[in-house]
Amino acid sequence: MTxxxxxxxxxxxxxxxxxxxxxxxxxxxxxxAQARLLALLDELGPSRVSxxxxxxxxxxxxxxxxxxxxxxxxxxERAVDPDDAxxxxxSLSPAGKDALEDVRRARVAVLAPALDGLDATALARxxxxxxxxxxxxxxxxxxPSHPTRKDG
Amino acid sequence: MTxxxxxxxxxxxxxxxxxxxxxxxxxxxxxxAQARLLALLDELGPSRVSxxxxxxxxxxxxxxxxxxxxxxxxxxERAVDPDDAxxxxxSLSPAGKDALEDVRRARVAVLAPALDGLDATALARxxxxxxxxxxxxxxxxxxPSHPTRKDG
DNA sequence: CAAATTACATAGATAACCTATGCATATCAA
DNA sequence: TTGATATGCATAGGTTATCTATGTAATTTG
Numbered sequence: 001m002t003x004x005x006x007x008x009x010x011x012x013x014x015x016x017x018x019x020x021x022x023x024x025x026x027x028x029x030x031x032x033a034q035a036r037l038l039a040l041l042d043e044l045g046p047s048r049v050s051x052x053x054x055x056x057x058x059x060x061x062x063x064x065x066x067x068x069x070x071x072x073x074x075x076x077e078r079a080v081d082p083d084d085a086x087x088x089x090x091s092l093s094p095a096g097k098d099a100l101e102d103v104r105r106a107r108v109a110v111l112a113p114a115l116d117g118l119d120a121t122a123l124a125r126x127x128x129x130x131x132x133x134x135x136x137x138x139x140x141x142x143x144p145s146h147p148t149r150k151d152g
Numbered sequence: 153m154t155x156x157x158x159x160x161x162x163x164x165x166x167x168x169x170x171x172x173x174x175x176x177x178x179x180x181x182x183x184x185a186q187a188r189l190l191a192l193l194d195e196l197g198p199s200r201v202s203x204x205x206x207x208x209x210x211x212x213x214x215x216x217x218x219x220x221x222x223x224x225x226x227x228x229e230r231a232v233d234p235d236d237a238x239x240x241x242x243s244l245s246p247a248g249k250d251a252l253e254d255v256r257r258a259r260v261a262v263l264a265p266a267l268d269g270l271d272a273t274a275l276a277r278x279x280x281x282x283x284x285x286x287x288x289x290x291x292x293x294x295x296p297s298h299p300t301r302k303d304g
Numbered sequence: 305c306a307a308a309t310t311a312c313a314t315a316g317a318t319a320a321c322c323t324a325t326g327c328a329t330a331t332c333a334a
Numbered sequence: 335t336t337g338a339t340a341t342g343c344a345t346a347g348g349t350t351a352t353c354t355a356t357g358t359a360a361t362t363t364g
Contacts, residue, residue, distance in 0.1 A: 202343080212343070212344090239343080
C-alpha cells in the first residue's frame, strides 16, 4: 500500500505515535496543553484570547480555561487592549518564559538519545520531516488556493 | 537556532500540531483513542490486554477501559487465552474492521487536499517524513543499551 | 439610542489518561 | 500440598483537555 491515499494515514499515525510517546515520557510538570500555550505565546507575543484559539486550532473556551491556569501559576500577564475594553492582551511573564525553557529542555532530552549520534545526512532527513509536517499543516489548514476551491 | 538540540523540539511540536489539527478536523464518530486501538489490533492481530498497553505506550487500565467501549460497540471479540485463564485474547470483529476502514477513509480525506497534486518528489519527501518519525520512535523507545549507541 | 455583533467567561458534558488497588489465577519453595 | 508471591485484568477515583451552548459586557451600526 504505497499509494498516495495511504500516505496521509501513515503520516498521521506516525506523527500521533511519536507525539504520544514523547508526551508520556518527557518529564515536565507542566501539563501538555499549557506547555503548548506557553510556546504559542512565545511565538506570537502579546495576543488576544481569540487569536490564540485560532492559532492553536482550538475553541475559545479551551484557551480561556488554560489561560486561567497559566495565570494562577504566574506564567502569563493580561492587559486590557487599549483599542477594545472587551479584549485582553495576554503575554508571557518572565516566570512563564522560564517555565517554557524547562519544558523545552525536557522535550529535547526525551528525544536526545535518538538524535545524538545521527550524522549530517540523518539530521537532514529529520529537518525534511519537520518541514514536511509544517508544509502539510499549512496546506491543509489554509483555504485552498487550488482550483479545487469553489467559494470565496 | 538550527542546532541539533532544537531539532527534537521542533519535530515534536510539528508532529503534535499536525496530529492535533487532524484529529480536530477529521470527521469520524469513533473517539480518537478507540480508533487508535482498532488500528493497533489490526496490526497485531489477537492480543492480550497487557500487550496492547505495551504496544500503545499506555497503561493497562487505559486499554481495559477502551476495550470495554469497543466491546460494547461490537468491534472486538475476546477469547480466554488457552495457556492462561487470567488472560484474554482480544481481536477485531468484522464490524470492527469496517469501523477501522471508516476511520481510515476519514483520515485520508482530511489530508487529501494537502496531498493531492503533490508531485513524485514531494511525495518522496512525505515518505521520508514518515520513515523518520518511525525510526526516531523506534530508537527512542528501545532500551538505550542497544548497539546503535556509539558509547556505552 | 436600540439592536446586532464581538470578546471573553461560565456551565456542563465527554474523552482520555493516570495511579492505586482489588481479585482471580499461576507459579514456586519447601 | 500449601502458603507466599507474581501476574493479568478490572475497578475506583482523580486530573487534564476538550467541546457546545450560553451568559455578560463592550463596541459598532442604523
